[in-house]
Amino acid sequence: MAASPQLIYTEDIGDERLDEFRDLTTADRRPDRPGGRGLVIAEGTVVVRRLAESPYPVRALLGVRRRFDELEADLAGLDVPAYVTSADVMAGVVGFHLNRGVLATADRAPQPPVADLVAGARVIAVLEGVGDHENLGALFRNAAALGVDGVLLGPGCSDPLYRRSVRVAMGHVLRVPFAVASGPAEWKAALETVRDAGFRLAALTPRPGSVPLWRAAADEKVALMLGSEGHGLSDEALAAADVAVSVPMADGVDSLNVATTGAVAFYELTVRREGTAADVRR
Amino acid sequence: MAASPQLIYTEDIGDERLDEFRDLTTADRRPDRPGGRGLVIAEGTVVVRRLAESPYPVRALLGVRRRFDELEADLAGLDVPAYVTSADVMAGVVGFHLNRGVLATADRAPQPPVADLVAGARVIAVLEGVGDHENLGALFRNAAALGVDGVLLGPGCSDPLYRRSVRVAMGHVLRVPFAVASGPAEWKAALETVRDAGFRLAALTPRPGSVPLWRAAADEKVALMLGSEGHGLSDEALAAADVAVSVPMADGVDSLNVATTGAVAFYELTVRREGTAADVRR
Known part of the structure; x- marks a missing residue:
């Protein structure tokens, strides 16, 4: 027994x-x-x-x-x-x-190296400056629900294993693999590792010149970059991206919460594109 | 002056x-x-x-x-x-x-009759049992950001003008028109008014037999029905719907938060379908 x-x-x-x-x-x-x-x-x-x-x-x-x-x-x-x-x-x-x-x-489990995190992955979330424990937990919950394969945490992110994040994530921080690259050199190297693995880095930003989210879905492997709710992605992160994408918004409205923006983007790149591809094959 | x-x-x-x-x-x-x-x-x-x-x-x-x-x-x-x-x-x-x-x-402003709420609208949210003030506020914020035209509040919803909802909504409860139909007879009549105005009632539910969300986007006017986070829509509400739709989820994962589910569905039916229609016309 x-x-x-x-x-x-x-x-x-x-x-x-x-x-x-x-x-x-x-x-x-x-x-x-x-x-x-x-x-x-x-x-x-x-x-x-x-x-x-x-x-x-x-x-x-x-x-x-x-x-x-x-x-x-x-x-x-x-x-x-x-x-x-x-x-x-x-x-x-x-x-x-x-x-x-x-x-x-x-006890904490060892985190995978970034190369392991992206191996075999198709969609990952790349977060910068997400310091709010609830937003971070909600992002993991949304990532798990929508089939995101992993999360890379860059500078300014809080610890996803904090109690409040674990709770808001409904435990999905324990399920969705993540890696942390908080120092500047580590972060730069991590983004290169992601790109070298064949991912297109798509930065979510409301800035002019960004293309609607759904046009990023043509890329096989996508790393969705999300910034803090207050300031969005840093100029360095935007410069490191291959493409700037946005969720088009109604005029004059504040952006969505970062976890909600993540959910919409995860949906588009996971179940939405897989599902419509399956619809086409039927 | x-x-x-x-x-x-x-x-x-x-x-x-x-x-x-x-x-x-x-x-x-x-x-x-x-x-x-x-x-x-x-x-x-x-x-x-x-x-x-x-x-x-x-x-x-x-x-x-x-x-x-x-x-x-x-x-x-x-x-x-x-x-x-x-x-x-x-x-x-x-x-x-x-x-x-x-x-x-x-002071509170008078609420529009349901017929006025739906006149000229293309996408509305129909809520049942959303009693949590933060979820309700977040739903209004998401509705405003994604261009939903109005919200119908059925039985079991809390008051969107409670202070906490106003705050979480970042004030968008003051901007997105809403009507309340909390009694059983009122609720039934309200759903009929919505249907008579040419809306297809699409119930969001994870139940077997529901079709992926994006297949509801073919209907010109859609009323998206969302239930409480715990129990979802009531059997009566599901019976009143024209179609059951879902956000397909990764296996074994709890559903998304109701406000997040709403955001994904609003996105699909507003900016996503308008945007891709515009892409096709280009």
């Missing part, structure tokens, strides 16, 4: 075995930062389930009994401690109230 | 003339509910500017001097009191800290 989590019952708020789950508001801080533990935190059954399927090594679980019952099949084979307690003790340990009733911690 | 707001300086947190701006957390409650004042609250220069351009009758403004300087041209012609004070007094009056430095209140 395969190993399963060992259910360990405790109602002691001071139980040292629960220290893993204390001070969760900063537990996700990058390990390369002072005091950073760099844990990956999964909240709720949907995200815990996704974590269990991911390459991230699960360390421990904490939750109310009902949630473990719901997750039984998903957690089979996972040989880690699973602390069962009440909602109140849970809240006392983590420091705030969680509606979701179950938590898991995991 | 056109009238302009009268700048009235005050640093008195108890100034009765500022009562309009007290207890803002509930000031937006519907006037048809007990104790409801039903004010429309605009926060920040972008939304205040949009309010000034809208048909909603502005009542008063409150802000720091710098914001009024920024808004001078936008507010010209608006004959209402504009209270100028410090950020601290502002926070004391409204009960929480506002980063945005300017507020306006307005």
